[in-house]
Every structure is written in C-alpha cells, then in structure tokens.
Amino acid sequence: MIDEKAEVLANDEVAEDFYLARLDAPHIAAQAQPGQFVNVEVSTGFSPFLRMPLSICSVNPEVGYIDVLYQNSGPKSGELSVKRIGERLRCLGPLGQPFSHPKTGTRCLLVGGGIGVPPMIFLGKTLIEQGFEVVTMVGARSAAKHLADDLLRDAATRVERATDDGSWGHHGLVTDLLRRELTSDRSCVVYTCGPHAMIEAVAGVSAEFDVPCQVSLEEYMACGIGICVGCVVRVKNPEGQTEYADYKRICVDGPVFDAREICWEA
Amino acid sequence: MDLSTEIAGVALRNPVLLASGTCNYGQELQAITDLSRLGGIVTKTITPLPRAGNRPQRIVETPAGMLNSIGLQNPGLDDFIANKWPFLQTLDTQIVVNIAGHTIEEFADMAARLQDLSGIAAIEVNISCPNVKAGGANFANSATASAEVIAAVRSVTRQPVIAKLSPNVTDIAEIARAVEGAGADALSLINTLIGMAIDVRRRRPILGNITGGLSGPAIKPVALAMVWKVFQAVEIPIIGLGGISTAQDAIEFLIAGASAVQVGTASFVNPNAGVEITKGIQRYADESGIQQLSELVGSLQT
Numbered sequence: 422m423i424d425e426k427a428e429v430l431a432n433d434e435v436a437e438d439f440y441l442a443r444l445d446a447p448h449i450a451a452q453a454q455p456g457q458f459v460n461v462e463v464s465t466g467f468s469p470f471l472r473m474p475l476s477i478c479s480v481n482p483e484v485g486y487i488d489v490l491y492q493n494s495g496p497k498s499g500e501l502s503v504k505r506i507g508e509r510l511r512c513l514g515p516l517g518q519p520f521s522h523p524k525t526g527t528r529c530l531l532v533g534g535g536i537g538v539p540p541m542i543f544l545g546k547t548l549i550e551q552g553f554e555v556v557t558m559v560g561a562r563s564a565a566k567h568l569a570d571d572l573l574r575d576a577a578t579r580v581e582r583a584t585d586d587g588s589w590g591h592h593g594l595v596t597d598l599l600r601r602e603l604t605s606d607r608s609c610v611v612y613t614c615g616p617h618a619m620i621e622a623v624a625g626v627s628a629e630f631d632v633p634c635q636v637s638l639e640e641y642m643a644c645g646i647g648i649c650v651g652c653v654v655r656v657k658n659p660e661g662q663t664e665y666a667d668y669k670r671i672c673v674d675g676p677v678f679d680a681r682e683i684c685w686e687a
Numbered sequence: 688m689d690l691s692t693e694i695a696g697v698a699l700r701n702p703v704l705l706a707s708g709t710c711n712y713g714q715e716l717q718a719i720t721d722l723s724r725l726g727g728i729v730t731k732t733i734t735p736l737p738r739a740g741n742r743p744q745r746i747v748e749t750p751a752g753m754l755n756s757i758g759l760q761n762p763g764l765d766d767f768i769a770n771k772w773p774f775l776q777t778l779d780t781q782i783v784v785n786i787a788g789h790t791i792e793e794f795a796d797m798a799a800r801l802q803d804l805s806g807i808a809a810i811e812v813n814i815s816c817p818n819v820k821a822g823g824a825n826f827a828n829s830a831t832a833s834a835e836v837i838a839a840v841r842s843v844t845r846q847p848v849i850a851k852l853s854p855n856v857t858d859i860a861e862i863a864r865a866v867e868g869a870g871a872d873a874l875s876l877i878n879t880l881i882g883m884a885i886d887v888r889r890r891r892p893i894l895g896n897i898t899g900g901l902s903g904p905a906i907k908p909v910a911l912a913m914v915w916k917v918f919q920a921v922e923i924p925i926i927g928l929g930g931i932s933t934a935q936d937a938i939e940f941l942i943a944g945a946s947a948v949q950v951g952t953a954s955f956v957n958p959n960a961g962v963e964i965t966k967g968i969q970r971y972a973d974e975s976g977i978q979q980l981s982e983l984v985g986s987l988q989t
Contacts (some may be wrong), residue, residue: 422719424959462956467751467904472956513719513958641746643753644955647715649708650731650757651746663737665762673715 752903918944934967
C-alpha cells in the first residue's frame with residue numbers, strides 16, 4: 422500500500438456518463454490484483470472532502486499505470502471527470518482483498534452491472550492470461566450505457582449482454598443469462614460486482630445451482646484502510662465470535678467476500 | 688525547537704495525537720505512516736462488552752466534513768487486552784486508551800482493569816459519544832453526572848485521567864469545571880457535533896442511525912471557540928480537537944489554549960496527516976523563534 426502522486430495520463434468518456442482515467446502509479450500497478458481498489462483525492466480542498474474509492478479496471482505494471490473506469494454521477498466523479506492530462510492526484514492503493522483464484526480448469530462466469538463492470542475487466546484479463554475460460558455477462562439500462570466491445574475484448578472468452586430496454590443483447594436481467602449458463606454447465610465459479618440488488622440476485626442464483634460465488638461489495642466509504650469502521654456489511658457471524666464480528670469492513674476485509682458469508686436480508 | 692511537551696505528567700514527543708475512532712487500534716495506520724513520529728494515539732473507544740455498532744449507512748460526506756454513526760463497534764475490554772494491547776504496546780508512541788460504559792460502575796470497572804496494563808499513558812473517558820443512546824451522551828449533558836463518572840474513574844486508577852467533552856451542551860465550561868473538580872488531569876475537546884443528512888428522493892435519513900456525529904474542517908471554528916472558552920475556565924491542560932487538518936489549524940488550537948491537539952477525520956483523507964501536521968508545527972516554531980511550546984499555549988492576544 423502506498424499513497425502515490427499519480428499523474429493523469431488520460432481521462433475520456435467511453436460510454437454515456439462513463440469515463441476511463443489512466444493514472445501514472447507504478448507502485449500500485451506493480452502490486453494490484455483483480456478486485457482491489459484505490460482511494461483517490463479528487464480535490465485538495467474541502468469540496469468534495471473525502472477521497473473517491475475506485476476499483477481498478479486494468480493495470481500495466483511494465484509501463485506503470487492503472488486504469489479506473491467511473492460513472493460521472495456525483496460531486497466526486499464530477500470533479501474527477503474534469504481533471505486534465507498532467508494533473509496529479511494522490512492515489513492510495515492497492516486496497517482491499519482481491520478475488521481468489523479458481524481451481525485449474527474451472528469455467529469462470531463473471532457478472533457485472535453498471536459501474537460494477539471495471540473489476541470484472543481486470544479479473545477477466547487476468548483469468549484469460551492464466552488460461553481459464555471466461556464468460557462475462559454484462560447488464561446495463563440501455564445500449565448507450567454499455568461499454569464498447571474493445572474494452573471487454575481481452576477480458577473474456579465470450580461476452581453476453583443484457584439491457585433493461587432490449588436495445589443491446591438479451592432483453593431482461595443479467596441473471597437470466599447467468600441462469601442459462603449454469604443450466605448448460607454448472608462446474609463453474611461465479612464472480613460478480615454491481616448494484617446491490619443485482620449482486621444479491623447473482624448470489625441467489627449461484628446458491629440455487631450450488632456454485633461458489635465471490636461478490637465485490639460497495640458501501641459509502643471514508644478512509645479505505647479500515648480505521649473509520651464506516652463501510653461495513655452484515656455477515657453471518659461465525660460460531661464462537663462475539664457480536665463485534667457481526668459487521669465486517671468492506672475496505673479491508675473485502676470488498677470481495679464469499680457470497681455465503683453475507684447476511685443479504687440485513 | 689524541541690516540540691516535546693507534557694500533559695498530565697505524560698511526556699509527549701510532540702503535541703500531536705491521533706483522535707479516538709480515527710486510528711482504530713494502530714495496526715492499519717502503522718502500515719502507511721510512522722506512528723513513532725507522533726506524540727501519541729488514542730484508541731477507538733472500548734466498552735466493557737463487545738459491541739456490533741450501528742447498522743449501515745454509517746458515513747456520509749457533508750460540506751467540508753462528514754457525519755458518522757459507527758456506534759462504538761469494538762471488541763470489548765477482554766479482547767482489547769488479549770488481542771489489541773500486545774500490538775499497541777510495541778509502538779514507539781504514547782498510547783491513550785479511550786473507554787465508555789453505560790453506567791458509572793462500568794466506567795470505574797474498566798479503569799480498574801486497565802490499571803493492570805503497564806505502558807498505558809492515560810485513560811481518556813468518553814462521556815460524549817453522540818451515537819449511543821444509553822452511552823456517554825447521557826453523562827455529557829450533565830455537569831453532575833460527568834463529574835460522578837470522572838470521580839469514580841479517578842478513585843480506582845493512578846493513571847492520568849482525561850475527560851473527553853461533548854460540544855452538544857449548553858455550557859461546556861460548566862462541564863469542564865465540574866470534571867476538573869472531580870479529579871480529571873486533562874480535558875479533550877471537542878467530540879463530534881450532532882448532525883443529520885436527508886435523502887430527499889426517498890425522504891429518509893441517509894444514516895442508518897438517523898443522526899450522527901459531524902466532524903472535519905466544518906467544525907473547526909466551533910471547536911476553537913470552545914477550547915478558548917474552557918481555557919479561561921479551568922487550570923488543567925486541554926487537548927484540542929475538531930477539524931484539524933493542517934499545521935496552521937493545530938497552531939490555532941495551541942494559541943487558543945490547547946497544550947496538545949488531536950488529529951481525527953483528516954487521517955481519513957490523508958493517512959499521513961498527523962505526521963505532516965507535526966512537521967508543519969516544527970517549521971512554524973523554528974521560523975518564529977519559539978523556544979518552548981508553552982510559549983504558544985493560550986498566547987491569544989485579545
């Protein structure tokens with residue numbers, strides 16, 4: 422973990438409201454693993470005040486940069502979206518627990534929705550390089566909100582898309598696609614990141630097919646390093662533990678959790 | 688200039704400590720900053736029994752600050768002694784242990800048990816957490832109750848006792864005088880201000896606990912005024928906190944009457960904030976030709 426003064430190398434809109442920023446952060450690029458994130462200081466003033474947590478979308482350890490993909494939907498992302506090439510931002514990372522590796526030969530099903538897609542790109546690329554078969558299923562509201570094929574090309578053996586309005590791919594939910602994949606072959610492992618309702622549904626379908634599922638969770642975050650105990654998720658408290666173990670910190674104990682560990686009803 | 692100072696008999700390398708609830712139990716920050724360059728750290732509040740804390744959402748940003756409603760999630764005193772203290776003990780900085788209880792007896796029992804841990808610099812008594820219904824907030828509002836808690840803790844420990852005061856009171860100077868009278872060796876002020884934030888689309892509170900504690904630069908002027916007010920009311924030293932994020936902020940607190948400061952929310956934005964503030968104070972002191980830190984304390988010209 423290091424707090425790097427990262428220079429902005431690129432910052433472009435790649436889909437409606439979605440931006441891809443490339444940050445010169447050689448130390449983070451050298452250490453980062455899929456599922457990890459960075460906490461970026463988008464303003465040195467007090468507005469916005471807290472840093473912006475961003476999952477890592479891809480890394481280039483040789484050249485020394487990381488890519489983060491973000492949706493321009495609030496004050497922090499708005500501030501980040503107007504950063505120009507050459508500006509420097511403090512970037513703390515890599516943070517959090519990464520996805521764990523599947524057993525050799527397992528088919529990997531990656532399910533991403535909305536802004537949950539970036540960690541799936543990093544994970545997919547890594548798994549492909551290691552020789553795994555990767556099916557990436559992506560959900561979005563409409564075609565315009567879908568990332569172009571070139572961003573996903575290296576990150577999947579096959580890409581399946583779903584849209585709420587039917588404007589690209591399957592007209593319906595991304596979990597319909599997952600169910601279809603699991604029905605044809607269930608010797609799989611599922612990885613997912615996206616809106617809470619989607620993640621919960623993916624975890625539910627995975628449990629129904631008795632397939633392991635790792636979820637990457639999100640919660641309003643302050644420090645990103647476990648000192649504020651703000652970004653917690655309710656977990657099934659293991660036997661013998663006190664109620665102190667009812668909540669885990671998403672930033673350091675996660676963001677990646679085994680889906681079976683989470684109290685979804687909470 | 689040498690920044691070393693002393694609060695309630697505790698020697699500090701410099702006047703900068705990390706505030707309770709903003710450095711957990713030291714482990715996470717040690718990986719990214721050098722705690723040995725600070726005067727000390729104050730642990731996250733320990734209660735007699737483990738606490739799960741409040742349901743999420745626990746954090747939200749507000750103008751120049753943030754609200755939190757963590758709810759004193761902590762492993763309890765037994766686990767603290769068994770699993771947190773051994774690491775804290777290895778740190779080359781002063782460790783202040785912050786405690787809270789539901790009753791006066793609970794406060795006293797905890798202080799009595801901490802007596803056995805050698806190496807604790809001081810006990811900070813949290814009579815002011817705004818996020819726990821039956822907890823400290825009950826005591827903080829009443830000078831009598833605050834004094835009773837401090838007297839009970841005082842009677843069972845030889846360790847220095849620091850009372851952490853709430854700003855959510857009518858007259859903080861009255862509370863300060865009461866706890867001074869009850870035997871407090873020093874005061875920490877201020878804890879967070881009660882605040883809330885609302886989601887207008889859902890017409891619901893953003894925080895799971897509805898209200899939370901406001902911290903960050905937004906509360907600095909309030910904290911500064913309270914330090915100044917209390918400085919004129921008591922003889923015991925004051926540790927000032929509330930929105931300190933730069934060396935200049937820290938120096939303002941010293942001038943207003945604080946003998947030391949705590950850095951809190953700033954560490955969430957910059958985990959190295961405490962160390963950077965220390966460096967800045969050093970620079971200021973060197974440049975202004977100050978020989979001793981005490982020359983600054985309470986030096987406000989009015």
